[in-house]
Amino acid sequence: MTDKSALEKALVAFPGSITSIGIYPKAAPSLIKLTRIRILLNWNDRAVVHANGGYGNLDAFMDDPSALSAVTLRDLEVLKPHLPEHSIKGLRLLHLQCHIGADTLSWWRLGARDVYGLDFFPTSLDYARNLSERADASITYVQGDARYATSAMPE
Template sequence: MYSPTPDDWREANRARWDERVPIHAASDYYDLDAFLAGRDVLRAFEIAEVGDVTGRTLLHLQCHIGLDTLSWARRGAAQVVGLDFSEPAVEVARGLAGSLGLSQERAAFVPSDVYDAAEAVPDSAYDIVYTGTGALNWLPDVPRWAEVAASLVAPGGFLYLAEFHPLTDCLDDETGSTVTYDYFSRDAWVDESPGTYADFDAATVHNRSVEWQHPVGEVVSALAAAGLRIEFLHEHDASLFARYPALVRHADGSYRFPADRPRIPMMYSVKASRPAGG
């Protein structure tokens, strides 16, 4: 249900995520054994759009258990830092880094609220600030997020965001064909659903979550206002999960509408850079 932002939104969300960390770590969805054996979890469009990370420093905001973060290290990043507000998630990420033989200098993980990232991370700026795939919906204040994220982009570096398109949350859940919810709503969405996307049948206690919808224009404008130059905004006709029953899974693991259905954007990506002299 929609409601004004509750005072305990952060505590409720943290309790929910903390409880789900061990469920995710044990799930087939994340398949940590396959990851440790070499499976790359990054999406093809992200790899193409971010480009070569060899020798660069990368900060991953809202990293969860660190699989994406560590995948960038595998692709040659000189240093990766993952940040998440869930301490259990950070502990799992640190364990995975150790299992991969990565030193703390090469792959560090820090527990912190994303709004406090500038004070929590080991360095003041990074070549690449990376975030997305279900991150912004947990934050009530996008301009504040953009200011923090932009402050951590080194001159000549860039922020890269890959996120689920907010249009998908406006359509009916059954068919994905009818506009049902307000695209421009600023209210919080409070939910009490048990389980998790990695295991819908998991027994869970901390089920309350508080989320927000952020129009794409708000996100892009916030990054520009924070001093970054928008290099591109790309919209993608695929999702990472079966958002609607009609979606068809493709060989690359993405989900799309059948060929006889009109397409809509289900994800988007943004690259925003800081000039070398900035």
């Protein structure tokens, strides 16, 4: 079940999100608001599913401090040629659309420092914060729209 106040905060924080990407450029405001609520409910529900088995066994992932997500391993192979010494170690990292934080935590485990995860959906961020707390990982999670990440990030 999604917290209504979290949805209301997201709606207030990002009032133009649906219209600014052109999904319903001429739609009535009530339809736009309803669509935004449905999107928030959908992704908040997905976060619950993903954090409770939909992304595999997160307890096993947390129990093994060397475990890395498959997504992070795949992305690392793509990024390696462009990274200093083919490593993320010691680099600052902003993970856009971090969802429940398993990939963000994987980047931290690979040695990234000053790590930030940004996501639009409050329930996803709650799960992400929980994972980082369980891992004693220094990761800052921020709610925001990835298209406007620079304005969402703390100074």
